[in-house]
Amino acid sequence: MAPTVGVVVFPGTNCEHDVVAGIERLGGSARLVFHAESSLDGLDAVILPGGFAHGDYLRPGAIARFSPIMAAVSDFARSGGAVVGICNGFQVLCEAQLLPGALQKNRGLTFLCERARLRVCSTRSVLTSRASVGDELEVPINHFLGSYTCDLDTLRMLNDEERVLLRYLDNPNGSIDDIAGISNAEGNVVGLMPHPERAVTELLGSSDGVVLLASLLDAASLAVSR
Amino acid sequence: MRYVARVEVRLRPGIADPEGATIERALPALGFDGIAAVSAGRAFRVELDADSKGAAESTAAALADRLLANPVIEESIIEVVEA
Numbered sequence: 001m002a003p004t005v006g007v008v009v010f011p012g013t014n015c016e017h018d019v020v021a022g023i024e025r026l027g028g029s030a031r032l033v034f035h036a037e038s039s040l041d042g043l044d045a046v047i048l049p050g051g052f053a054h055g056d057y058l059r060p061g062a063i064a065r066f067s068p069i070m071a072a073v074s075d076f077a078r079s080g081g082a083v084v085g086i087c088n089g090f091q092v093l094c095e096a097q098l099l100p101g102a103l104q105k106n107r108g109l110t111f112l113c114e115r116a117r118l119r120v121c122s123t124r125s126v127l128t129s130r131a132s133v134g135d136e137l138e139v140p141i142n143h144f145l146g147s148y149t150c151d152l153d154t155l156r157m158l159n160d161e162e163r164v165l166l167r168y169l170d171n172p173n174g175s176i177d178d179i180a181g182i183s184n185a186e187g188n189v190v191g192l193m194p195h196p197e198r199a200v201t202e203l204l205g206s207s208d209g210v211v212l213l214a215s216l217l218d219a220a221s222l223a224v225s226r
Numbered sequence: 227m228r229y230v231a232r233v234e235v236r237l238r239p240g241i242a243d244p245e246g247a248t249i250e251r252a253l254p255a256l257g258f259d260g261i262a263a264v265s266a267g268r269a270f271r272v273e274l275d276a277d278s279k280g281a282a283e284s285t286a287a288a289l290a291d292r293l294l295a296n297p298v299i300e301e302s303i304i305e306v307v308e309a
Binding site: 058062102106151 | 237241242244245248293294296298299
């Protein structure tokens with residue numbers, strides 16, 4: 001049976017259909033989950049897609065983390081389920097303290113919508129397990145608050161524990177240590193600013209996101225067989 | 227008793243502040259000299275009922291910490307006056 005990925009929709013989320021299309025293209029099945037729901041039963045992985053959850057009022061993710069579904073997302077993550085936050089979803093996971101650090105305004109104070117070249121720095125996560133360290137991927141970014149920041153102790157921990165999954169080759173936004181994506185200690189919760197769902201076929205300019213989403217489907221398949 | 231809390235949220239020292247830096251660079255062009263250490267933040271005004279000024283301050287501090295500021299990168303300064 002194909003694994004089923006839940007795609008969480010907050011008011012203002014706008015990348016959910018791209019994520020669903022990407023997952024289905026790779027043979028998975030996907031189901032939209034509205035933020036007011038409180039259960040993730042029957043789902044094998046969860047993606048928090050990009051957009052402007054709750055209008056990004058106050059700060060991106062600041063209101064979203066109080067949405068009813070987030071208690072279920074936290075439980076799902078703590079029980080080892082695969083959770084991936086893309087762009088705004090990364091911001092939500094940081095605000096919800098499922099990932100360390102924060103995203104702040106880009107260094108150049110401009111909204112960035114461009115292709116970003118990334119290097120895979122760790123494969124110890126549900127999003128990078130199929131890749132190899134050193135792989136270079138081209139995946140689009142589309143954000144204003146994408147500059148990852150954390151204190152130096154956290155940065156050291158992320159590096160020591162191989163939790164920096166992806167780095168920018170040409171840091172576009174001022175992220176500390178060129179960080180584009182990180183994971184929690186167990187590798188089952190991942191956040192990244194680039195959009196792998198927008199790089200699933202050469203028709204879109206790149207298919208380099210496939211290895212990332214296929215990794216997630218591997219993790220989701222393991223959940224099915226458990 | 228009704229109080230007014232003013233919560234100023236600003237970036238912690240050491241966190242990059244590109245907005246503040248940009249404003250600082252713009253000011254000399256307008257003829258303002260001797261400007262330094264510009265930082266950008268946000269201010270919130272909240273009215274609240276409390277038994278004492280101290281109680282209003284601790285409520286304001288709690289809501290600043292739980293919602294208005296992201297403690298990872300921001301800190302808050304609170305001023306409370308009687309409404």
